[in-house]
Amino acid sequence: MENVKARLAPAKDKMSDFARRHEDKVQHGIEKAAKAVDDRTKHKYSDKIHAGTSKTKHAMDRLAHMEGPQAGGTTTATRPEGPPPAS
Template identity: 55%
Template sequence: MGLIDHLKARLGPARGKVSDLAQQHGDKVQHGLDKAAKAVDEKTKGKYSNRIHTGTDKAKGAMDRLAHKDEPGTEGGGGSGGGDMFTPPRTPPPTS
């Protein structure tokens, strides 16, 4: 486990930087996600709207968790009340 501990120690400062960037630019990132989702939805003529919407929501939830990670009271499963943190894994669609 020496390698894992070494990696965690090396990535610690990066985690803080990512959190800071998420706090500073979260609105821009979320706007970009919406814009990209809209473009993909138009290109696919709405065929994958549900999947695009789900993926966009999960990406926004991840951004929110990154942005609020260092705030008091959000660590350890408490949180921002976002509910996306405990979303069960998606199952494949039924085949017809």
């Protein structure tokens, strides 16, 4: 398993870099795809599409804010999980 993780690390780093540089475009693409699917299904699955879109956006956000490999070949987020604190 560690061998697979080591081989996939460069791809994960490239995806993280791409997500960081094009974060707005990625988020817009996710929204556009969700709207197209929702329209094609005549809004029958709107709640499920919205939930999936939200999870996808959150995953892309986490990926965009990751640092490079740390000791042990793992990556860590540069900011805490969850919503930002209320001001």
